[in-house]
Amino acid sequence: MEEHIFQVGPIRPPSEANSLLLRVTENCPWNKCKFCMLYKNSQFHTRLVAEIIHDVDVMAEYRDRILTHFDGVNYNMGSLQNEYINLDTDAERMCYQMVFTWLTEGNRQAIFLQDANTMVLKAEWLAEIITHIRKRFPEIERITSYGRADSLSRITKENMKLLADAGLNRVHSGFESGSDRVLDLIQKGTTQEQEIIGGCNVRDAGIELSIYFMPGVGGKALAEENAIETAKVINLVNPDFVRLRTFVLRTGSLMEDLQKTGAYQVQTDMEKLLEIRNLIAHVDPTKASGMLKSDHIINLLQEIEGKFDTDIPNMLEYIDTFLALPEQQQKEYQLARRMGFPLDWRFLYRMNEADRKRVSDLAKNTVSKNEWEALLHRFTDRYI
Numbered sequence: 001m002e003e004h005i006f007q008v009g010p011i012r013p014p015s016e017a018n019s020l021l022l023r024v025t026e027n028c029p030w031n032k033c034k035f036c037m038l039y040k041n042s043q044f045h046t047r048l049v050a051e052i053i054h055d056v057d058v059m060a061e062y063r064d065r066i067l068t069h070f071d072g073v074n075y076n077m078g079s080l081q082n083e084y085i086n087l088d089t090d091a092e093r094m095c096y097q098m099v100f101t102w103l104t105e106g107n108r109q110a111i112f113l114q115d116a117n118t119m120v121l122k123a124e125w126l127a128e129i130i131t132h133i134r135k136r137f138p139e140i141e142r143i144t145s146y147g148r149a150d151s152l153s154r155i156t157k158e159n160m161k162l163l164a165d166a167g168l169n170r171v172h173s174g175f176e177s178g179s180d181r182v183l184d185l186i187q188k189g190t191t192q193e194q195e196i197i198g199g200c201n202v203r204d205a206g207i208e209l210s211i212y213f214m215p216g217v218g219g220k221a222l223a224e225e226n227a228i229e230t231a232k233v234i235n236l237v238n239p240d241f242v243r244l245r246t247f248v249l250r251t252g253s254l255m256e257d258l259q260k261t262g263a264y265q266v267q268t269d270m271e272k273l274l275e276i277r278n279l280i281a282h283v284d285p286t287k288a289s290g291m292l293k294s295d296h297i298i299n300l301l302q303e304i305e306g307k308f309d310t311d312i313p314n315m316l317e318y319i320d321t322f323l324a325l326p327e328q329q330q331k332e333y334q335l336a337r338r339m340g341f342p343l344d345w346r347f348l349y350r351m352n353e354a355d356r357k358r359v360s361d362l363a364k365n366t367v368s369k370n371e372w373e374a375l376l377h378r379f380t381d382r383y384i
């Protein structure tokens with residue numbers, strides 16, 4: 001008997017954590033970025049349109065079955081449990097559970113198309129898949145996907161419009177940097193020109209663009225260039241969202257090999273913050289009106305958020321206030337944050353007394369700058 005299951009890939013952007021996940025392609029077609037360890041041992045595949053349409057149908061079937069146990073206010077957990085137990089296989093139970101979690105705790109209006117670069121798919125195929133999603137899930141308001149700048153720049157205006165008309169609402173793209181020298185260093189396989197052409201291509205079609213920037217990824221030598229050239233791309237493309245993903249040199253990554261050759265010097269945690277400041281200071285509020293988001297635990301100051309056209313002075317002031325703190329206070333917050341303290345530095349006093357004392361003692365007693373960075377790295381290395 002045929003199993004009623006659908007595939008799910010491993011990765012989605014944090015902002016799509018509550019979206020239903022539909023696997024359209026498998027893994028990454030590029031897979032060479034030196035900082036990235038996500039798909040290193042996996043081969044890229046496109047899936048057949050018929051397979052994906054089958055997955056959409058299975059998801060819709062589970063949604064319909066689950067909703068028969070819902071009276072508009074509550075779920076009948078007894079009858080749900082009964083249906084769940086009586087599914088034929090563990091894989092079916094897992095899929096059922098996923099749709100249930102999406103319906104009850106997720107964003108019922110959003111679907112994310114996996115994996116790393118769905119936009120590499122032939123536009124007609126992708127449009128057919130999106131059209132089918134719209135048909136089976138008319139309640140969906142947001143369909144989003146990852147797309148590399150390289151792919152975005154190759155899609156014709158007509159095809160991008162085809163995707164927009166089918167119902168693609170947002171493209172997430174890891175630009176990482178606007179500097180060609182940095183892109184080359186990290187082996188991103190894209191250029192500033194592709195970012196500009198691809199980014200404008202998305203925006204011109206009426207699709208929202210969400211780009212990711214990695215402060216610190218250029219190392220000490222390219223810190224200034226990384227900020228300035230990225231700001232240039234933001235000014236020219238005017239993305240809807242710019243999301244900060246502070247660079248951390250992952251143990252075992254190809255960036256580590258580069259560091260071992262002496263050709264790459266990692267920035268300190270505070271230098272990366274200065275780079276973020278520099279980036280924001282170079283964005284032109286008369287050209288960029290999108291939102292800067294700091295929606296990842298890897299960023300030191302998660303409160304740096306705002307619209308480029310109205311909030312640049314506030315964002316800079318917020319950073320400057322932190323930079324003006326006594327060094328001991330800065331270090332205490334750095335360490336607390338890297339240990340997982342989720343709040344603004346102004347609320348450090350809310351930490352429990354024992355943790356606060358531990359943080360304070362470590363900040364005071366770790367005098368060597370190298371030891372301090374190594375201590376912070378031990379925590380950040382496990383975040384991503």
Ligand code: SF4
Pocket residue numbers: 028029030031032033036037038039116148174
């Ligand atoms: S394109 Fe994305 S998923 Fe692929 S290697 Fe680069 S960062 Fe990783």
